[in-house]
Amino acid sequence: MSRQDSLEALRDALRAFARERDWERFHTPKNLAMALAGEAGEVIEHFQWLSGEESAALPEATRAEVSLELADVLLYLVRLADVLDIDLADAARRKMQINAQRYPVEKARGKSDKYNRL
């Protein structure tokens, strides 16, 4: 019994969701990119006045809110990739390979400046 890959399952569910509501016309890449950035802005607002330590020990109510904000980012990201016909999981794997070459372990260890992008 296969469980569908979660990114593909989300893509399909979002595609159906938009089609049923006749929202496809609003879902241009431009508009979805704006929605993505707007949701990322909502994520950041939860953390702006916290110290790094506080941000790692959120009250449960805040953590629950943040999880739905992260979900929003993911939903718009998956939908944006879909309308651009981009395979998001594949792009992520390719970017991981690029990062592995760009930040070799021996050079990047513990460095926070240029050697520290995911």
Next chain:
Amino acid sequence: MSRQDSLEALRDALRAFARERDWERFHTPKNLAMALAGEAGEVIEHFQWLSGEESAALPEATRAEVSLELADVLLYLVRLADVLDIDLADAARRKMQINAQRYPVEKARGKSDKYNRL
């Protein structure tokens, strides 16, 4: 033979990537939320001067760049969820259910104002 779910596979790969480089100390939720928003900003810059139609017909070189930017957003999103101990796929499913109740098909069809969030 199971293929690991892509979000879980990414989470594990990113966790190892950070650990090997001793980057865990930089990966507070606060910092990762900033990185997420920064990458979302890079996505948006590709689309800001395009019409909706143009944004749906990107030149291939631009589409390739955008796919790596979307990958960056996904990588930081997955990593942020991980350090917050949030199950991203589960949060997305819960948000989809909330959205289905909030935007019932018959009321939301073709409306672009308040009835049109993913």
Next chain:
Amino acid sequence: MSRQDSLEALRDALRAFARERDWERFHTPKNLAMALAGEAGEVIEHFQWLSGEESAALPEATRAEVSLELADVLLYLVRLADVLDIDLADAARRKMQINAQRYPVEKARGKSDKYNRL
């Protein structure tokens, strides 16, 4: 002579506002940069589902909301510049000069790609 629309007047008012509330300790450049990005995200959310034309003909209530969001961006921007000891008006003038050289009128006219940054 009034300096009612001056950046310096705003800077001074914000400095006093923060000091009176003992908020200076929260106003690190890092935190203020996050707040700035969060507010920019709120601005964008007002426009994400609108066409370009609709965005130029906002209902009055929306326009009133947007003007307070733009104010938020300005307040955080001025405060961020202040804690970094950056002269914002001077930086803007320098950037205008750079832009004038980078986008000469004869080459940039009507081009929306690389020739079109403020």
Next chain:
Amino acid sequence: MSRQDSLEALRDALRAFARERDWERFHTPKNLAMALAGEAGEVIEHFQWLSGEESAALPEATRAEVSLELADVLLYLVRLADVLDIDLADAARRKMQINAQRYPVEKARGKSDKYNRL
């Protein structure tokens, strides 16, 4: 009397800059809101891996870069307000008054949670 640091002077300069380059057609509020958010994203990227203390003690080269990024945010903000026919200085003053009522000194002092918006 100089109005060297004035928002109106910037607005006028930007208006002329766009008109000379025939860029007014690209300068819809929607597009300018995207550009604003993109620039705020660039600001944030300078600070994402720094501690609060490090963010307040930028190397001079970084501070110079950041000042031009802040200038970009200001330029797009002023231009966006202009195309929306919003008086930015007036909006900022109104927002300061709202904030003064919302965060009275005696209640807001030293609080970093809900009592701490500019």
